[in-house]
Amino acid sequence: MVIIRSRASRGVLLAVIEVSLCPPVVPLILKALTYDEKRGACSVGSNVRDAACYVCWAFARAYEPPELKPFVTQIASALLITAVFDRNINCRRAASAAFQENVGRQGTFPHGIDILTTADYFAVGNLNNCYLSISVYIASFPEYTRPLIDHLAGRKVYHWHGGIRELASKALHNLTPQASDYMANTVLPQLLPMATGLDMQKRHGAILACAEITHALYKLTSQTDRPVTDILPSDCVEGLKVIHQKLFDKQQYRGFGGELMRPAVCALIEKLSLSRMPFKDSPAISGWQWLIDDCLKSLHLFSGSARQGIKEAAVLALAALCQEYYQAEPGVADVHMQEVLVSQYTAELMSPQVLIRCGCALALGSLPRFMIQNKLQQVLAGLQAACRVNQKEVSFTEARRDAAKAMAQVCATVGVSAQGSVDSVLCAENVSQVYWSLLDCLNDYTTDSRGDVGAWVREAAMSSLLELTLLVVTCDPELLSPELCERMMCCLAQQSAEKIDRYRAHAGTIFLRLLHSSQPAVPHIPHQEELLSIFPAAEVEALNWNAPSQAFPHITQLLRLPRYQYRTLLGLTVSVGGLTESTVLFSAQSLFDYIKTIQQDRPAMEQFGTTLLRIFRDHLRNDRVSIPLLKMVDQMLARGCFDIFTSDDDHPFCVELLALCKQEIRKSKDVQKLRSSITVFCGMVQFQGEIRKAVLFQLLLLLCHPFPVIRKTTASQVYEMLLTYDDVIDPSVLDDVMAQLSDTNWEEDLSVVRNYRNQLCDWLGVQRPILVGKGPAQ
Structure with a gap:
C-alpha cells in the first residue's frame, strides 16, 4: 500500500494498476481503509488507512469517470465510513479530502456535494460530532444507510478502544430511525450472541449497542402508542432479559472484566427500563437490583478510573428501574421495595467505606418522587448526617460532597409546599434544616495529601444552594427567611474572595446568578442596591472570576457593606496571606486600595x-x-x-x-x-x-526561644526594625544595641545567649524575663 502511494504521488498509478486490474485491487484498498490492529497499548493501522485514502485520492486524478463508475458506490461508502468513524483524525481528514477530490473530478459519487457541505475537512476533526451528528446526516441517503450501520455493528462495536465502542453504540441509537426494521430483525439478533460471548471487548460493545438500539426502537414505537415488543422479535426480547443472568452465572462481573461489564449492564438495565420492557413480574428484576446494589457497595474494589463510570451507570439504572418496575399503581410505590431501598441506602450512609457512602448518597438523590413519599425526613436526616464533619470521619470528603449533591436532588424531586407534610415535601418545617446543612458544608476545609479536598464539598454545596434557592423562590419565596438569605450570600462572598481560582470563580458565578435573578427574584438579599452598583448587569458577563486582577477589585468593595465585611475579609485573609504570587499581589493591592479610601x-x-x-x-x-x-x-x-x-x-x-x-x-x-x-x-x-x-x-x-532559627530570625528582624523606627530606644544606647544584635551568635547555647539578651533588656529599659520552668519563655 505504501509503495502504491509513493508511485501514485509521482503520477505513475496507471502504470501500476491498469483498468483491467481494478476489480481485484479495489477490494484490497477498501479493506485497507478499515485496517486496524492493536499491538500492546497502541494501534498499528493508521499508516495503512492513510495510504489507502491517498490512493483513493489518486484514483480521481488517474482515471476517467467511466472507468471508475463500477466501483463508485463501494469507494464512496468506504471513504465516508473512514471519514466519520476512524479513530485517527488524520485518517478522517484524509478520507474527507479523498472524497472531495473524487466528487470534484469524477462527479459520479452519490450526493457528493450535499455530503461535503457537512463532512468537510474541518467538520470531521471532532470525533463525537462525526459519530453522533455527521453520520446521521450521511445515513439519511439510502446509498449509505446500510454500509454505515453494518460497519458500526460489524467492526466498531468491538473496537479495541473502549471510547469507540461507546460512541458506536450511541451512533447506532441515532441511526436506528433510518432503518428500524433492519436494526430489529438483523442487527440486534446479530449482536445478542456477542453480548454473552467469551470475548470481553465484543461483549462490552454488544451490550451497549443492544441497550441503545432497543431504546431507539422504543422511541419510534411510543410515537404510535405501541409497545416496543411489537417490533422486536420474541427471541430478542428473551435474549435481552437473560443477559445479566448469563453473565452472573459465568462470573463475568469479577476482576478486570467487571470494570467493563458492570457499567455496561447497568446501562442495559437503564435503557430496558426506559423502554418499558414487560419484565415487571420477572425474576430478572431482582437480579438487576442485586447488580445495582452490588455496584454501589463494591466501588472500592475497582480502579479510580472505573469507579466513576460504574457509580454513575448504577445510579442512572436505579432511577429508571424504580420508575418502571416499583410502582404498585401510577404514582404509588411498591411499599415493600420502598421500605427496603430507603432503609438500606440511608443505613449505608454511615458505612465505614467512603465509596459506599458516595454511591448510596447519589442513589437516594436519584430515587423518583413516589419512592421518597412519606420517607423524606428519613432521607434528609441521613444525608445531613453524611454531610457533617467530625474528627472520626474527617477523611470522608467524597461522601460529604455526594451527600450535598443528593440533598438538592431530593428537594428538587419532592418539590416545595409551605404547608405540606414534613415527610413528603420541602416545607416551612424542614427547609431551614436543609439550608443550614448546606451552609455548614461551606466551612469544610479538610486537607490531606491531595490538598484542599474540602473544596470538593464546598463546590457541591454551592451548586446545591443555587438549585435549592431557585426552586424555593419559584414555588414559595416566603420560605426563604432573611436570616438564611443573608448567611448564604455572605458565605458565597467569602468563597468568592478565597485563593483557589476555580472555586472562587464558581462562588462568584453563583453569587451573581442569585443577585441578578429576576424570574424568580431572590428576596431579602442584604445591600442589594449597593451590590447591583458594584456588579452591574452589563459587566457580569465580562467579569472573569478566574483572573485575580479582575476579581479582587470588585470583591474588596464588599468590605464597605457592614453585613458582608466579616465574611469578605475572612476570604481575603487567606488570599492576601497565601502563597500564589498573582493571587497575593492582586488581593493585597485591592485590599490596600480599599483601606486608603477609609x-x-x-x-x-x-x-x-x-x-x-x-x-x-x-x-x-x-x-x-x-x-x-x-x-x-x-x-x-x-x-x-x-x-x-x-x-x-x-x-x-x-x-x-x-x-x-x-x-x-x-x-x-x-x-x-x-x-x-x-x-x-x-x-x-x-x-x-x-x-x-x-x-x-x-x-x-x-x-x-528553644529553636535557634527563631532566635536568629528575631535578632535580624529587630535589627531591621530599629533601623526603620529610630524613636524606639534612647539614641545613646542605639549603637550598643545594634552591635549586640549583629555580632552575637544567636545559635549558641541558651545559657550563653541569655546573658546577651538580658543586656539588651537593660539597654532597652525592659524587664528581664524570669525563667519559670520548661517552655519557650526564657
Whole structure:
C-alpha cells in the first residue's frame, strides 16, 4: 500500500494498476481503509488507512469517470465510513479530502456535494460530532444507510478502544430511525450472541449497542402508542432479559472484566427500563437490583478510573428501574421495595467505606418522587448526617460532597409546599434544616495529601444552594427567611474572595446568578442596591472570576457593606496571606486600595479593626486562617494602614492584637507561624504607650526561644526594625544595641545567649524575663 502511494504521488498509478486490474485491487484498498490492529497499548493501522485514502485520492486524478463508475458506490461508502468513524483524525481528514477530490473530478459519487457541505475537512476533526451528528446526516441517503450501520455493528462495536465502542453504540441509537426494521430483525439478533460471548471487548460493545438500539426502537414505537415488543422479535426480547443472568452465572462481573461489564449492564438495565420492557413480574428484576446494589457497595474494589463510570451507570439504572418496575399503581410505590431501598441506602450512609457512602448518597438523590413519599425526613436526616464533619470521619470528603449533591436532588424531586407534610415535601418545617446543612458544608476545609479536598464539598454545596434557592423562590419565596438569605450570600462572598481560582470563580458565578435573578427574584438579599452598583448587569458577563486582577477589585468593595465585611475579609485573609504570587499581589493591592479610601475615617477604621480582631479571635490556633492573617497584618503594618491608631497611647486595637498574637504562638512549635509573629511584633513597635514595651518584651523573649532559627530570625528582624523606627530606644544606647544584635551568635547555647539578651533588656529599659520552668519563655 505504501509503495502504491509513493508511485501514485509521482503520477505513475496507471502504470501500476491498469483498468483491467481494478476489480481485484479495489477490494484490497477498501479493506485497507478499515485496517486496524492493536499491538500492546497502541494501534498499528493508521499508516495503512492513510495510504489507502491517498490512493483513493489518486484514483480521481488517474482515471476517467467511466472507468471508475463500477466501483463508485463501494469507494464512496468506504471513504465516508473512514471519514466519520476512524479513530485517527488524520485518517478522517484524509478520507474527507479523498472524497472531495473524487466528487470534484469524477462527479459520479452519490450526493457528493450535499455530503461535503457537512463532512468537510474541518467538520470531521471532532470525533463525537462525526459519530453522533455527521453520520446521521450521511445515513439519511439510502446509498449509505446500510454500509454505515453494518460497519458500526460489524467492526466498531468491538473496537479495541473502549471510547469507540461507546460512541458506536450511541451512533447506532441515532441511526436506528433510518432503518428500524433492519436494526430489529438483523442487527440486534446479530449482536445478542456477542453480548454473552467469551470475548470481553465484543461483549462490552454488544451490550451497549443492544441497550441503545432497543431504546431507539422504543422511541419510534411510543410515537404510535405501541409497545416496543411489537417490533422486536420474541427471541430478542428473551435474549435481552437473560443477559445479566448469563453473565452472573459465568462470573463475568469479577476482576478486570467487571470494570467493563458492570457499567455496561447497568446501562442495559437503564435503557430496558426506559423502554418499558414487560419484565415487571420477572425474576430478572431482582437480579438487576442485586447488580445495582452490588455496584454501589463494591466501588472500592475497582480502579479510580472505573469507579466513576460504574457509580454513575448504577445510579442512572436505579432511577429508571424504580420508575418502571416499583410502582404498585401510577404514582404509588411498591411499599415493600420502598421500605427496603430507603432503609438500606440511608443505613449505608454511615458505612465505614467512603465509596459506599458516595454511591448510596447519589442513589437516594436519584430515587423518583413516589419512592421518597412519606420517607423524606428519613432521607434528609441521613444525608445531613453524611454531610457533617467530625474528627472520626474527617477523611470522608467524597461522601460529604455526594451527600450535598443528593440533598438538592431530593428537594428538587419532592418539590416545595409551605404547608405540606414534613415527610413528603420541602416545607416551612424542614427547609431551614436543609439550608443550614448546606451552609455548614461551606466551612469544610479538610486537607490531606491531595490538598484542599474540602473544596470538593464546598463546590457541591454551592451548586446545591443555587438549585435549592431557585426552586424555593419559584414555588414559595416566603420560605426563604432573611436570616438564611443573608448567611448564604455572605458565605458565597467569602468563597468568592478565597485563593483557589476555580472555586472562587464558581462562588462568584453563583453569587451573581442569585443577585441578578429576576424570574424568580431572590428576596431579602442584604445591600442589594449597593451590590447591583458594584456588579452591574452589563459587566457580569465580562467579569472573569478566574483572573485575580479582575476579581479582587470588585470583591474588596464588599468590605464597605457592614453585613458582608466579616465574611469578605475572612476570604481575603487567606488570599492576601497565601502563597500564589498573582493571587497575593492582586488581593493585597485591592485590599490596600480599599483601606486608603477609609484611612482617614476613624469610625470606618475602628469598624475594620474590630472585624479583623474578630476574625483573629474566632480562628485562634486555626493555622489555615491564623498564619495568613499574621502575614496580612504584617503587610498592613508595613504599609502604615493603622497610622490613625499610632497617635493614641495603648489603643484598644493594638492591645488586643498583641494579646491575640501572644495566644496564637503560645507553646507553638510551628516555625512558619513564629516567624510571621516576629514580623508582626516588629511592626507593632510603631504604636505609642505601654504597648511598645510589651511588644519589645515579646521580641526579647523570642531571642531566647528553644529553636535557634527563631532566635536568629528575631535578632535580624529587630535589627531591621530599629533601623526603620529610630524613636524606639534612647539614641545613646542605639549603637550598643545594634552591635549586640549583629555580632552575637544567636545559635549558641541558651545559657550563653541569655546573658546577651538580658543586656539588651537593660539597654532597652525592659524587664528581664524570669525563667519559670520548661517552655519557650526564657
